[in-house]
């Protein structure tokens with residue numbers, strides 16, 4: 001206390017003796033505050049000016065593009081205040097009402113719609129369009145940040161590492177699993193013979209669950225025997241929720257979303273998944289996993305366990321404690337081995353990539369195989385041709401690597417299915433710089449919407465586009481067609497990494513099912529109603545009847 005009052009007295013004394021004492025103090029503070037204020041103001045006005053310039057340029061370039069009339073503040077958001085199932089119709093209406101490139105606004109955000117192959121060619125190969133739109137982040141609460149939603153240098157490095165892991169050597173190893181599970185699927189379908197109309201999708205979805213469990217996680221899948229209706233339901237629902245959030249601009253803010261019915265449904269879905277996991281007896285699970293190696297459930301909690309188990313196995317093999325019973329080619333094993341050498345991914349990234357690939361592979365293949373079989377059920381002549389080819393090429397044998405390239409007509413059927421039902425009906429990118437197209441410039445910051453669904457059904461590139469005609473993909477019938485008129489697997493910098501995997505998987509499934517049962521359906525292509533969430537699906541189910549061959 002005395003020393004403090006001493007200091008104060010000393011300052012008072014110095015101030016009286018030296019009149020510049022306080023001014024010196026004031027000058028330094030004044031100088032610092034002024035400099036910082038000026039710098040902040042300078043930065044603020046510069047940013048504001050840049051923002052104003054960018055905005056003016058965006059408005060100027062957008063004004064040159066055709067599009068529906070906009071309302072103040074909300075733009076065209078009111079057009080999407082519809083049932084999520086109708087989104088595809090809304091986008092189709094926009095594409096059909098204007099000559100693309102066209103535009104629409106969701107609040108302050110500009111979307112430029114493309115449907116011409118020449119524009120796809122530029123966009124899919126352009127680094128400035130290789131970033132996924134921010135809306136893809138809505139998928140991250142479910143699958144984490146993986147190849148599908150990520151962008152930038154980390155995405156590039158992960159993609160570069162993962163792509164060679166889905167090479168022919170690994171795929172040939174996977175074929176055995178595709179064959180085993182497809183056989184089980186065909187036997188289960190055979191049991192449905194004579195039972196009337198049923199939805200074939202759950203059968204195909206469970207089959208793909210199992211194939212992907214074996215090949216991506218390297219763990220035996222047996223969901224076809226156990227059945228996981230709730231999980232299947234919530235996988236599909238999860239995509240629907242993400243999609244709803246993407247198109248409804250007012251749901252973008254987390255705090256609003258969490259209060260809405262959709263946010264509550266998201267929690268409900270997570271709750272179902274959590275409860276399911278918790279309901280499993282973990283001791284039983286571990287014993288089952290280690291002794292009989294039959295783990296049958298998945299989702300985020302399962303993936304970390306799978307990663308941990310595979311890591312343990314990796315280090316045990318390295319120490320020589322156990323010998324590998326086969327080449328370690330399952331995707332998760334390859335990722336762990338690669339990571340041990342390069343340290344490319346941390347544990348979270350490893351788990352997210354595994355789970356992302358798992359869902360990217362499972363949902364797509366499950367839906368496309370259902371559409372393929374439904375279309376064969378609706379077209380008996382085409383089904384007969386496929387069956388004849390299968391008899392000639394594979395007979396009653398297991399499917400081998402040598403058979404696959406010989407299944408040429410079956411491949412045409414798969415291609416035609418992917419034309420009519422492109423799994424990604426819309427693909428959205430963010431322009432990280434201005435991009436010049438043949439007819440216009442896309443301004444930096446806009447969202448680019450590609451609509452393969454529309455291009456795949458455009459009379460400009462396809463005759464009788466609404467009909468199921470596999471022969472249109474014969475080389476002689478494809479002459480002169482723009483290569484980007486057909487992009488079911490996207491292409492270029494963000495193209496699907498699982499294309500070969502998917503074709504192999506689909507061919508094997510078709511072989512087993514078509515040679516075992518004849519499918520019929522009372523549904524037809526003209527009346528089949530589709531919906532689009534993240535992928536295209538049938539609103540009416542995939543209703544077929546089967547009889548034994």
Ligand code: HEM
Pocket residue numbers: 147148159166356357360361362364365368418422423424426427428487488489490493494495496497498499501502
């Ligand atoms: C019939 C089956 C499939 C179809 C039609 C399909 C289609 C597509 C499409 C269109 C994209 C681009 C999406 C976009 O840019 O928004 C994509 C990306 C992707 N696909 Fe597939 N896919 C299929 C199966 C698979 C399989 C089996 C795997 C894994 C084994 C897989 C893994 C991925 C991954 C990881 C990406 C993200 C790639 C990136 O952005 O770098 N897909 N797929």
